[in-house]
Amino acid sequence: MNTRQRLLAGGVALSIMLTATACGNGDSSSESTPASANGGAAKVKVAYYVDGMLGDKGFFDSAQRGVDKAAKELGMDVKTVEGGTNQADWAAGLESLVASNKYDVIVVGTSNMTDIVRELAPRYPDEKFIYFDDNIGDIPNIYSMLYAQSEGSFLAGAFAALVTESTELAAANPEKTIGFIGGMDIPIINDFKAGYEQGAKYVDPDVKVVSSYVGDFANAPKGKELALAQMNGQQADIVFQVAGGAGLGTLEAGNEAGKYTIGVDSNQNALYPGSVLTSMMKNIDASVFRALELFQQGKLEFGKNEVLGIEEGGVGLAKDDLYASKVPQSIQDRMAEIEAKVASGEIKIDSILN
Template identity: 70%
Template structure:
């Protein structure tokens, strides 16, 4: 009987130890979960749609990279092309209080961002492709499109005067197709003209505007007109999704084009000879990384040029295959002079 009693007491003690151990484990897990920092949540509001193979798609790559490499929880919302919807779209994201930081951009969104940021002072914003001033909860960055476009203009002038490229005609005329006739697009144009004039003062620039950044058929129509009626042999597109029609027109006629924002050379190899790069993906990733570290200087802005790696031209295998070596060498020379400050590019925005 005593043995049975001892055995029962032993079982009871053992069971008690198991319960205490189990409680200890739950407590440790709860403590660990409590100490684990919450993920930063960032949302990218697209004042348009993805699929432009350039501007917005580049931003999206930066967001996705931040998600994978920085552990940030990212989301993208496409606002569509109706500008009347954009303000309500951004405010719905902000008022939900789900996101630590809102990523948005373009000159068309400046007033919307400023208004909402002022009414929601606790919400942080990362704004790209335009300078926003005097708003303490917005960090903004502008890419020196005039510098990048200077390279595009110099390249276009070298192409139109080349004797090695079969589709380059005898006339020194190059084209420009912009999305809208607005200051930021005209800053691209100004840089493009300066680059062309640097190479050859006799080069003429023909410019057309689509009227928006989505109408690819209109972009194609304007470009075909430049090729057929105005003796253009290379066109630089600065028109977002509408610019895809520009590139299509160049390929259809066997002429040359220059892409924008991202490397669009692979879209029509041998027709798109290079692309002016706005390294939006890298800059958005950099801003989110600084935000995560608590080092992003809200209330300030930066201009990212060639020296800072903010802009450049695409030099991939296709560029090496289709662009004559003499033009490649000249472009390297021009870039070095810009980096050193020997070549100064004027921006109409300053």
């Protein structure tokens, strides 16, 4: 990634926040604690616009944890607005927040909102935006951060290949076939897929990857249907879901079919212990909190983009107690070796977004 800027984090990995978030019914507010980290000055007012709905137990909920933490620990006033699943409403929904002139900074993300924000920000030059999960470019009132999902997905692919070849896992069948369920056939999802395929082939060039797309990020029944087709029809014994709320259906399918799955964005291991063996995490919560903290301190560089990979703690696999107890030690050891090689640069991973 020769165009990206690395976080100057002193080698300290981004932490994973465990605070749960409650789903709103379209518009919810999170009040801050009385103590403010800015020396008693007026509280920073933050709006988080969701181009969808909370409750995905992954991507959107992770960003919500970040703004909730900013409310609790930095004394910020935070308001979350859920835009719903109708894409036609998103541009007007976001502009209504921006035009209200009530907020010091707007948090928004996903590749689905990129063109909307690129068009909107220059028309409101005094408004500030923190944008996650895409590279907006050099627009002076936007700070954007992109996650090296190809790196994290490489680990997921290597893990899936080790699982499908395992003789220690009861549900691993003799076929060297692994699955991938994407939300939509768009570049950022295909970057996950590309990394996943590279990781699998690194472990064993003979591993076959079968792929399907839901068509959106909300249709959980369709995500389940596609996963069951891969598991029962194509003999995939482990499937990686990158489909937001729709991917929850994939995880359910794995549990019902007695197969394995890999979660995404947040740690989803606990949803179906022993079936969800690990999750490829984008640490959106930690990165959103970090950006808001820098904004409060007057140190956030607008007009800049950062790319967060394994080395910076922006992406990685969930290695919790369930991972430790459900994944064979031989696979854990091999994954530790592979992750170290990726972080050091010994293993090079291609991204289709470069």
